[in-house]
Amino acid sequence: MDIHERLLGAAAQVYAEAGYRGATTRRIAHEAGVSEITLFRQFGSKEALMLEALTAASRTAVLALPDVPVDPVRELTEWSRGRFETLFRIRSLLRKVMSEVEEHPEIIDCAKSYPRHPVSFLEQYVRRLQERGWATVDTHPKLAAAMLVGAIFSEAMVRDMIPEVYSYEIDEALDGYVRMFLRAIGCEAGSVEAGEP
Amino acid sequence: MDIHERLLGAAAQVYAEAGYRGATTRRIAHEAGVSEITLFRQFGSKEALMLEALTAASRTAVLALPDVPVDPVRELTEWSRGRFETLFRIRSLLRKVMSEVEEHPEIIDCAKSYPRHPVSFLEQYVRRLQERGWATVDTHPKLAAAMLVGAIFSEAMVRDMIPEVYSYEIDEALDGYVRMFLRAIGCEAGSVEAGEP
DNA sequence: CGGCAATGCAAGTAACCACTTACATACTCA
DNA sequence: TGAGTATGTAAGTGGTTACTTGCATTGCCG
Known part of the structure; x- marks a missing residue:
């Protein structure tokens, strides 16, 4: 090399x-x-x-979500899994960047070189679910996206620091997060399978 | 002094x-x-x-949730607000501790001097909601608690670092998180007001 | 073979670090 | 008043830092 x-x-x-x-x-x-x-x-x-x-x-590609939702549970679980693994892999570096932003503001500028933030990807996906009638429209897509992304972020950052709190397995957690997320935005498994217009 | x-x-x-x-x-x-x-x-x-x-x-008291839930939306919003403010106030210190755990493991031992973690408080609250029939029992209380606490934690840590992503107001976010959280655990406003047994 | 660019070694610079010694000053309380 | 305690100033210790200078070595290309 x-x-x-x-x-x-x-x-x-x-x-x-x-x-x-x-x-x-x-x-x-x-x-x-x-x-x-x-x-x-x-x-x-x-x-x-x-x-x-x-x-x-920090030039890590953000996984995309499908333009046309087909199987929300599977698609979101896979996306969340990828998101977690990306964050978990660079967690040490991320923690350092976060703690040194105030002292070295120029660092975060290069760390923010990604074209789009994962929250906006997920936000767009939620909007598509709403357009198809698979999710209720009374929830703010951006807030919903921020909640799931934030929960995944916390798992990646804190999981190995306080193991006595995060006693469950990560796969179990991601699966649970996605299911709760879908219920939170009013996207029940039944409504999707029924194929509402 | x-x-x-x-x-x-x-x-x-x-x-x-x-x-x-x-x-x-x-x-x-x-x-x-x-x-x-x-x-x-x-x-x-x-x-x-x-x-x-x-x-x-780091000896900051964790706000308690009521033993007997009465008004979940209000109680959880106030608790989330307090949780966020605590984390946000010491966010700089927390970021440093997080980034230096691997180098100075003794630091986190003194930072973990709190008797109970906020997740366990919220987990207990969810169990009480389930016992009263105000929430469905098909969600893991600990996972639900971890999701809300994680989302709040992310807001406190990242909010001032990437303002262009977190464009909404924090009160709006906390309110939305609590409502989505309650829907995720199957605790709709209607069921509480109706006073189901 | 000869030139040249990349790399290495030895040594050194000025600044900063945690920490110490020696001695002067101030304050308290018997 | 006088002894003891807490604090200050001045100076310096050995170690580490980012970064430099001078010179020897290597390897590649014509």
């Missing part, structure tokens, strides 16, 4: 482990199997390296 | 702003209006000071 890419990967990994201050150039260089000098010759400064590394690391 | 307490408060505040590594003894002492020497004479080491300061700072 290219030395440039090895440094980028090492920077993201060490940052996820130790945060900005803890991600020393010495440690990053050692992690990449490169001398510290090479790091500075390639990137000029620690700040430039970290910005490039975090931009690359 | 006592110098001891001033140092504890300053340590918690500076930690919330800059994290463990950023909370230098010099900065803490300056924030408390005390010389750095006094800090070391009072607490011996930075680690001892931080542990005591964070234990004191």
Whole structure:
């Protein structure tokens, strides 16, 4: 692998482990199997390296939901599962970014490089359910989306920190969240199977 | 105010702003209006000071829910509001603790000094709703509680970081969350007002 | 072979870190 | 008053940080 890419990967990994201050150039260089000098010759400064590394690391594609809902329970469960796994995989890095936003505002700008936020994907999906009459229209689609996405986010962030509270399995939780979410927006399994207009 | 307490408060505040590594003894002492020497004479080491300061700072009482549910919408909205405000007030400190758990596991032990977790309070409340027949029993009380608490937690943590996503007002959000939560557990407004046995 | 760019090693710089020593000052209470 | 306690100032310890300089080594390409 290219030395440039090895440094980028090492920077993201060490940052996820130790945060900005803890991600020393010495440690990053050692992690990449490169001398510290090479790091500075390639990137000029620690700040430039970290910005490039975090931009690359947080460029995670957001799973799409189908344009035409067919099987809400299955589609939402799969989507939630993917969303959880994405967040859980980069949870250490995300926690560091969240805790350092106030000190390094430029970091979140590169972390927000995704074109659309998952909430807006789910919000759009809820609107389509409402248009088809599969969900009642008295709930705010954005609020509903934020609730499910927020619950999944919390699972990914807190689950491994307070295991005594999150005693259930994650699959059980995601399944339960999706079913409660659908009931909350008035989308019962019966109405979908009946194929209301 | 006592110098001891001033140092504890300053340590918690500076930690919330800059994290463990950023909370230098010099900065803490300056924030408390005390010389750095006094800090070391009072607490011996930075680690001892931080542990005591964070234990004191995270000792926030969890609001209780009534033993006998009377008006679920009102009771849950007030509880959610209090929960959100508590989390939002200490959000900076919480983010730092979350991001440093892996490096300083001893920190979360003092942050977990609360006797009961909010999830278990809400879980118990859902069980009482089910016992009274105000909620259906096909939902797992713990999962339902985790979903609402998780959504509130996300609002408190992320709201000020990505304002373009969280465009709605927080009161509107909490109200919507509670109503969706109640529908999710099968507790419609009608069934409560009707006073089913 | 010769030049050249990328990389490494050794060493050093100025700044900052947690923490200490030595000594002066102020306040309290017997 | 006088002894003890808490706090201050000044200075310095050894360690770590980001970053630099000088020079040797490697490998590739013509």
